[in-house]
Amino acid sequence: MRIxxxxxxxxxxxxxxxxxxxxxxxxxxLDGKRVAKPSEEVRVGSAITFPARGEIxxxxxxxxxxxxxxxTEARACYEVIDEARPAT
Known part of the structure; x- marks a missing residue:
């Protein structure tokens, strides 16, 4: 699926x-590498890092x-690995 x-x-x-x-x-x-295109593929088990509301x-x-x-259905598709921390 596209990211x-x-x-x-x-x-x-x-x-x-x-x-x-x-x-x-x-x-x-995505998995530690910067994503350059919105068409990058996401797979089950991938790790995604992104900014949200001033936090990472x-x-x-x-x-x-x-x-x-x-x-509720959307939250079942992912789990938070790292608690949010302020973006610098």
């Missing part, structure tokens, strides 16, 4: 366009969603 779709489907970005912009700015890392979040992908569902 922009994943961020949108699990409700970490309000729109897919916003998710694409975050990725295009180079602010997202690190997530582990548990499942790939098939749609943008309710928040």
């Amino acid at each position: 922009d779709r994943f961020l949108f489907f699990v409700r970490l970005a309000r729109s897919r366009t916003l998710a694409q912009a975050i990725v295009a700015e180079g602010r997202v890392r 979040r690190v997530l582990k992908v548990l499942a790939l969603p098939h749609r943008r569902g309710p928040p």
Whole structure:
């Protein structure tokens, strides 16, 4: 699944366009490597690092969603690895 779709489907970005912009700015890392394109593939077990509300979040992908569902369904697709810390 594309990383922009994943961020949108699990409700970490309000729109897919916003998710694409975050990725295009180079602010997202996938398995420790900077993501350059929104079409980068996310797989189960991947680690995603990205800024959210002035904090850095690190997530582990548990499942790939098939749609943008309710928040409880979205949260079941990932787990927070590292608690949020202030972005510098």
